[in-house]
Amino acid sequence: MQSRVNFRFVFFLCFTAALGGLLFGFDIAIITGAGPFLLQHFKLDDLSLGWAFSSLLFGCILVSVIAGRLTDLVGRRRVLLAVAGLFALTTVATGLSPSFSWFILARFLGGLAVGGASIVSPMYVAEIAPANLRGRMCAFYQLSIVIGILASYCINFLLRDAGLWNWRWMFISGVIPSIVFLLMLVRAPETPRYLFKCGRQAEATALLCRLVGPEQAAREIAEIQASLAEHHAGWRELLHPGLRRVLAVGFVLAVLVHFSGINTIIDYAPIILQSAGLKVDAALFSTFIIGLTNFLFTLVSFWTIDRFGRRPLYITGSLGMTVVLMLLAVASVLNRFTGVIALGLIMAYIAFFASCIGPVFWTLVPEIFPNRIRGTAMSVPVLTQWAANAVVVLFFPLAFNHIGKAPTFGFLGIMALAQALFLWRFVPETKNMTLEQIEEIWKNAGNRLTGVDKKEHDKVSR
Secondary structure, eight states, rough: OOOOOOOHHHEEEEHHHHHHHHHHHHHHHHHHHHHHHHHHTTTTTTHHHHHHHHHHHHHHHHHHHHHHHHHHOOOOHHHHHHHHHHHHHHHHHHTTOHHHHHHHHHHHHHHHHHHHHHHHHHHHHHHHHHHHHHHHHHHHHHHHHHOOOOOOHHHHTTTTTTTTTHHHHHHTTTTHHHHHHHHHHTTOOOOOOHHHHHHHHHHHHHHHHHHOOOHHHHHHHHHHHHHSOOOOOOOGGGHHHHHHHHHHHHHHHHHHHHHHHHHHHHHHHHHHHTTTOHHHHHHHHHHHHHHHHHHHHHHHHHHHHHHHHHHHHHHHHHHHHHHHHHHHHHHHHHOOOHHHHHHHHHHHHHHIIIIIIHHHHHHHHHTTTTTGGGGHHHHHHHHHHHHHHHHHHHHHHHHHIIIIIHHHHHHHHHHHHHHHHHHHHHHHOOOOOOOHHHHHHHHHHTTTTOOOHHHHHHOOOO
């Protein structure tokens, strides 16, 4: 059947949802430049500094328990509206914090917004985008995270000399994109798959016809209805043998994506570069270069994710990160951990992650779960990745300063290698498939997650 995709409408909806990713990236990275000033203002030790950076992540963990289930109950759009409002409130509250305790509380509450966005924004994009565009649209969500990170780096550098309130203005500036996100969501509809799930068939059909044309819509409606016709048992269904396999894949990917070091590099880049001999101004400017590298190589993923597929990119990126992290460890052992070498290797690490890992992770996670339980099931890998993120970010200053640079980078490198091996062994390719076709792959995989009928898969992929 011919598909008549309404590119303008699809792009508007995916762009709107992806703004949640921009705020996600902003809130995660704005503390990067504020960190050195927080260290002086509140007189923090290594563990307190780790807590300042990771408190937001513990908020992400808490909301991950309920946000996915909440989207299955009240819808994707309503949760996104709540997330946008919470972003606006907590960015201001963080900047106005009168004490370190209030700062931690505000960051923790901000984590509720970040965690909610990390579940619902990619889910919304996956359920809106046509199969042949879903990889690129989910990559656009990752690009929005990267833009948020880059914007925060720019703001950090520009406000570094703004006086005693410099770190406060850094956080408060986040209220502007939060309001834009909220206003755009007012014009966005609910996703067609959620509308079918709650019995609003006429509304869902009209929306699908507007998105992909009536012929393609008819095909997708049949697949969606067949998918939703199966028994739905809420949390208990996660224990079903078929879903256990998918959950195991999501769980391990969520652990390894952070244990391979991305958020330690993003959050602690100025501190790492200062340890390599750079001054504060040079370290903050270098984070802008890192953010620009992140942005440029995320753009690369737009041309690769739907062309080469998820598996080749993820494996290539993981192996590249492994090599870079091991070189950082070797440079530390040989006392060659200088500013230029550290910055160059960090940029290479970011390039591999941005072009291969980040976009694919946020594409794979929402697309591997069945329609009828996607929101609930998404809670597991998202909660796991925030927990892994929080642990790594909390203890990185202690490991880096007391255990040593080489063991720390070496451990992260081993985790990156484990990530490549896990993808090669356990994750099938899913490019150019509808969500319902992907569901069938996992359902029929049997005991071996890679036991997909290759001929049938190649036929569908083409």
